[in-house]
Amino acid sequence: MPARILGLLITAAAMAAPLSGAISVAPASATLRVVATTTDLATLAAAVGGELVSVESIVPPATDPEAFEPRPGDTDKVRRAALLVRVGLGYDYWLDALTQNIGDKRLMRGGDAYLDASGGIPLLEIRGQSVTNEGGHSHGVANPHYWLDPENAVIVTAGIAEALVRLAPEQRERIVANRNRFLAELTMRRKRWSDRLAPFAGVKLIAYHNSWPYFARRFRLDVIDFVEPRPGVAPSPAHLARLISEGRRAQVRAILHEPYEPEDASRLVARKLEVPLVLLAVSVDSVPGTKDYFALIEYNVAALAGALSPPGRQVP
Amino acid sequence: MSDALSFLLLPFAASVAFVLVHAYLGVHVLRRKVVFADLALAQLSALGATVAFAVGHLPSSTAGFAYALLFTTIGAALLTLARHLARFVSQEAFVGILYVFATAATVLVVDRAPQGAEHVKKILMGSILTVTPRELASLAALYAIIALLHWLARRPLLAISSETAPAGRSVLAVSIWDFLFFLSFGVVVASSVSIAGVLLVFSFLIVPAVIGSIFSAEVRVVLPIAWGTGIVASAVGLVGAYMLDLPTGAAMVTAFTLLLVLAGIAKALVFAGVRERRANLRVAARALLAVALVLIFASAVWLLVKPTADQPLAALFEGATGMGPEHFLNAGDHDIYESATRDMTRFQGEVDQLNAREKAARFQSEPLSDEEIRRIASYQQSFNEMARGERFVQEVLRGKARARERWLVGLPAAIIALSGLGWLARRQRWRHSRRRSAETGASRNSIAA
Numbered sequence: 222m223p224a225r226i227l228g229l230l231i232t233a234a235a236m237a238a239p240l241s242g243a244i245s246v247a248p249a250s251a252t253l254r255v256v257a258t259t260t261d262l263a264t265l266a267a268a269v270g271g272e273l274v275s276v277e278s279i280v281p282p283a284t285d286p287e288a289f290e291p292r293p294g295d296t297d298k299v300r301r302a303a304l305l306v307r308v309g310l311g312y313d314y315w316l317d318a319l320t321q322n323i324g325d326k327r328l329m330r331g332g333d334a335y336l337d338a339s340g341g342i343p344l345l346e347i348r349g350q351s352v353t354n355e356g357g358h359s360h361g362v363a364n365p366h367y368w369l370d371p372e373n374a375v376i377v378t379a380g381i382a383e384a385l386v387r388l389a390p391e392q393r394e395r396i397v398a399n400r401n402r403f404l405a406e407l408t409m410r411r412k413r414w415s416d417r418l419a420p421f422a423g424v425k426l427i428a429y430h431n432s433w434p435y436f437a438r439r440f441r442l443d444v445i446d447f448v449e450p451r452p453g454v455a456p457s458p459a460h461l462a463r464l465i466s467e468g469r470r471a472q473v474r475a476i477l478h479e480p481y482e483p484e485d486a487s488r489l490v491a492r493k494l495e496v497p498l499v500l501l502a503v504s505v506d507s508v509p510g511t512k513d514y515f516a517l518i519e520y521n522v523a524a525l526a527g528a529l530s531p532p533g534r535q536v537p
Numbered sequence: 538m539s540d541a542l543s544f545l546l547l548p549f550a551a552s553v554a555f556v557l558v559h560a561y562l563g564v565h566v567l568r569r570k571v572v573f574a575d576l577a578l579a580q581l582s583a584l585g586a587t588v589a590f591a592v593g594h595l596p597s598s599t600a601g602f603a604y605a606l607l608f609t610t611i612g613a614a615l616l617t618l619a620r621h622l623a624r625f626v627s628q629e630a631f632v633g634i635l636y637v638f639a640t641a642a643t644v645l646v647v648d649r650a651p652q653g654a655e656h657v658k659k660i661l662m663g664s665i666l667t668v669t670p671r672e673l674a675s676l677a678a679l680y681a682i683i684a685l686l687h688w689l690a691r692r693p694l695l696a697i698s699s700e701t702a703p704a705g706r707s708v709l710a711v712s713i714w715d716f717l718f719f720l721s722f723g724v725v726v727a728s729s730v731s732i733a734g735v736l737l738v739f740s741f742l743i744v745p746a747v748i749g750s751i752f753s754a755e756v757r758v759v760l761p762i763a764w765g766t767g768i769v770a771s772a773v774g775l776v777g778a779y780m781l782d783l784p785t786g787a788a789m790v791t792a793f794t795l796l797l798v799l800a801g802i803a804k805a806l807v808f809a810g811v812r813e814r815r816a817n818l819r820v821a822a823r824a825l826l827a828v829a830l831v832l833i834f835a836s837a838v839w840l841l842v843k844p845t846a847d848q849p850l851a852a853l854f855e856g857a858t859g860m861g862p863e864h865f866l867n868a869g870d871h872d873i874y875e876s877a878t879r880d881m882t883r884f885q886g887e888v889d890q891l892n893a894r895e896k897a898a899r900f901q902s903e904p905l906s907d908e909e910i911r912r913i914a915s916y917q918q919s920f921n922e923m924a925r926g927e928r929f930v931q932e933v934l935r936g937k938a939r940a941r942e943r944w945l946v947g948l949p950a951a952i953i954a955l956s957g958l959g960w961l962a963r964r965q966r967w968r969h970s971r972r973r974s975a976e977t978g979a980s981r982n983s984i985a986a
Binding site for chain 1: 544545548648659664666667775778779780781782783784785786787788888891892895896899900901904907908910911914917918921
């Protein structure tokens with residue numbers, strides 16, 4: 222009897238999952254259950270796995286991923302995963318406690334079902350081991366926002382493809398074909414994105430959080446400072462004053478802002494500098510119109526290019 | 538400096554408006570003994586705004602405001618009920634439950650509409666620093682209306698706030714006045730919390746009123762004191778945040794609390810009779826000395842028992858006297874300690890320098906290839922490893938130094954602190970017995986007379 226009740230609960234949780242806004246792609250002939258911590262990795266896994274996998278993500282988009290608290294249903298999601306894909310670098314540190322609780326070696330570092338997507342990524346901003354976090358991140362060894370550089374999607378999908386082939390060797394060809402299709406489209410779009418942002422190479426920006434080093438490296442942008450240098454601690458008046466005078470001197474052209482953060486401070490700086498406030502999406506689905514990985518980068522490139530274009534030719 | 542002024546002027550003006558209205562309402566709230574009612578009402582209004590958001594209205598829209606007002610009204614009605622339920626449930630418990638429930642419900646609603654998280658975060662932290670002229674103008678208008686209403690109805694409102702069962706008024710009349718009070722209170726708090734955050738609003742409300750009530754029970758005296766200290770505390774907090782590079786809200790709350798402590802000290806040492814003042818001074822000095830001696834004793838014993846553990850007071854002593862752990866090492870160890878400190882800084886500098894180089898290459902000259910980035914990252918990781926090694930060396934040597942320090946510093950400190958405490962206790966007992974013998978002597982004299 223209790224087993225049946227549990228079964229009912231699980232079904233209910235599975236039915237409720239799409240409501241919570243988490244991405245969930247479940248084709249009829251699903252064989253491998255892939256669970257990713259973020260929507261970004263989930264869409265990349267869906268692109269590689271295609272019809273071979275059903276994909277779920279854990280952290281709802283448009284919430285602060287570094288303040289995420291897993292819920293009981295997530296334990297279940299992770300427990301039943303054939304492949305668990307994480308961002309790593311301390312970004313989804315809560316996952317360790319979760320897999321520890323489950324106690325399944327398969328899901329832990331080194332296990333068959335475990336994939337840390339940061340493997341092989343050229344990491345930026347590796348921090349010195351000082352106690353303070355001037356780098357704008359409260360934990361982790363390097364800046365974790367690597368998926369925002371489209372070139373890194375090549376590496377991440379390679380890791381996912383490898384893991385899937387390991388789990389289902391007989392599907393090797395389909396997986397490789399899926400990934401190649403994804404890469405072909407990526408290459409095509411990559412050129413368009415670079416062309417779109419090429420006129421703004423070297424442009425000075427201020428960001429709310431330090432979420433954009435990989436994006437900035439790829440598109441040759443200069444993020445000179447951050448509105449909230451220590452996550453979760455409101456900026457001091459002195460810091461904002463400094464930011465404004467620094468922004469004036471460096472001729473900052475826009476303020477970048479994440480959708481789930483309070484806007485007041487960013488808006489104040491933007492107003493004083495008389496530059497636009499640009500809402501950029503850190504994750505798939507965190508802003509309307511960012512349904513998958515391509516749409517995410519597309520949205521960010523378009524939003525930034527639109528804000529930086531001279532007023533006469535502004536793209537809506 | 539002009540930048541700083543332009544920065545702090547608006548928040549200061551907003552603080553003055555907040556203090557004028559909140560300190561007055563605080564006097565009421567203190568008398569009603571429901572200090573957390575503001576949190577409950579503010580959280581209910583936040584719940585309303587969040588529900589509105591989940592249904593699809595922006596928090597700044599009319600519909601968003603209507604939802605917030607509706608929930609605040611429900612909160613006011615529930616708080617009105619609290620007085621009549623006081624026989625069964627204590628009012629504080631009732632208010633607390635209301636607050637906790639409203640907060641939890643907000644979290645649940647936000648979970649279904651994640652974009653609302655920003656709104657909730659803002660209510661918790663607030664950002665008085667970024668208040669806009671338009672917000673300030675609408676605040677001033679709203680507060681003027683509410684102040685006028687309260688001035689017109691000041692007598693019944695104050696009477697009802699001050700008594701648990703007001704004489705000569707029907708239950709219905711009391712309930713209506715209660716409801717009107719809580720409703721106006723809720724509207725004020727809902728508007729201020731969205732700008733200043735719950736912590737700061739609580740300070741605006743309660744701390745100046747408490748300071749005023751330290752000095753008098755008369756509303757006519759309490760209010761000017763509350764207003765004055767509230768405005769001074771706001772100014773100190775804002776300027777402090779600017780000068781010391783601190784988050785504004787937290788700095789202001791701390792300034793309010795500091796002012797309360799100062800007011801308490803002033804009450805005991807300045808606004809007291811000569812004899813009382815001297816007695817208070819003596820008690821304060823003795824208490825301070827006793828606390829310091831207990832701290833020193835505990836810390837010295839801790840150093841004796843476990844020299845390699847964290848030693849906060851010993852570290853403070855080392856920092857203050859410049860007698861770092863290296864002074865307790867022999868020459869060889871001393872050199873190793875120094876070089877470890879030097880190398881650690883150097884390795885960290887290398888990591889930072891590589892970061893700066895990579896950052897500059899993002900937009901200047903030739904971009905670095907992935908291979909070059911990987912090489913930089915692996916250099917940085919090695920430097921980090923080496924720095925960690927040096928830190929380990931430092932920690933081992935510090936432990937060694939502390940083990941020696943415990944006999945040179947810990948033991949004498951423990952003995953001195955203990956004998957100081959013994960002296961204090963003996964003195965206390967002596968004074969006590971002298972007073973008692975004086976009293977018995979006096980009573981004997983009176984009997985003899």
